[in-house]
Amino acid sequence: MSTAASTLQPIFAVPFGSARLAQPDRLNLALSAGLSPLATDAQRDPALPADPLCFRSREELFEWQGEPLSYLKREMLAAMCSIVMRANSVTEEQFNALGLQARARFVIVRPNGALPATSLPLASWCVIYCVAAPDLSPERVDSAAVRLYGHRLGGMFLDAANWAMREPFHYGHHLWRPVPGEMAVFPAWLPHEVALNRGDRDLLLVIARVRFANPGAEVEMMPPW
């Protein structure tokens, strides 16, 4: 082995954060009871293909008034901001001065359904909150998991010294398993999907895309979305 002092660090890293609400059970029960009956044609996003096994609502959930959605919105955005701030080189004071816009929808992935791969345009961050999830299946490790795509093409040449690189260097996708009360935060450009739900219960997610504006550069001046 070399005696030279060396360092190893990731470059070009993709930020990924997760958070868990303190006591999410009552909130999730109320959200499930309120949202599940709204998975109707009237609430479905007409811009997206209809899928009997994957319902995607209009992207206006955060404009709805009342509890428990207002509470969920506050908690999702607060957790996201905490993570995003840590990924940026700004002070807390500077970050708190930013303007913020968020749009959200709820998604229900039924048994044998999947959410096709997508990324979220005109936003910088995506946050996904899990309201309800099917039981874990040891045999089907990716069942109903959010799969974040690793699309680096440098992995086209593999040999014995790069095919088994460990996190965060390895080539391949990243799985985040939705657990009720937990949320994931990652860049909105990152393609992601929900792998086929092999369980016998629905997966209910709230997915938001978020963008920020510097003080003085009003968020209203940003491109319409």
Added chain:
Amino acid sequence: MVTQPTMIRLSSGFAVPFGETWLTDHQRLNRELEALFLSRETSEYRNPTPSHAPQEETFESRFNLFKWPEACVRELRLFMLGGVADTVMQAVNISAEELGKLTMHNHTWFHITRYAGSFVAHNHPLASWSAVYCVRAGERVPEHPGSGTLRFFDSRTGADSFADPTIPRLKAPYALRPRDLRLEAGQLVVFPSYVFHEVAPFYGRDTRITVATNCWFAEKHN
């Protein structure tokens, strides 16, 4: 603002070559292939070292299909590898004579997909050209128009994260979106192995059967 008409010449930069062709009169060959593959949907023929989490709904064979001696396999080999070679000839600055001096290697296997089977997005390291041939498309399901779609992902990941009214309306071949192919029996598609692709969940009540090959060329050694 200048009103003089411009003489812009539009061309495609950073293009990805896709080859497509169809086998005419494929019915007999596909019948024979289907019968052979179904008879060998067994542990003996299953890929023992899958690169992705295997699914019970999708059978993946060993990668030595084109070493099988059966006449129908040899016939398919000729068609598929010929399609790859034709694509290479059109996309690469190489003469037929130069190509003929290279050895063409392949890993080839078949998939049998049943209800709710899919295959995760992936590409094929250590290969240059990949191809998929459709033996049986499987039942079309009107409420699931994407059922069993072979979906190719745009290699310009993130390029559409800013979208004004023009970007989402880019025409082919400039459009920033996945390219979906609902394969038909007898259809062959050839593409660079670096392109990420997946099979969307299949919701037919029957089977979807495809053959895939990864190819690479090497100098012949005497």
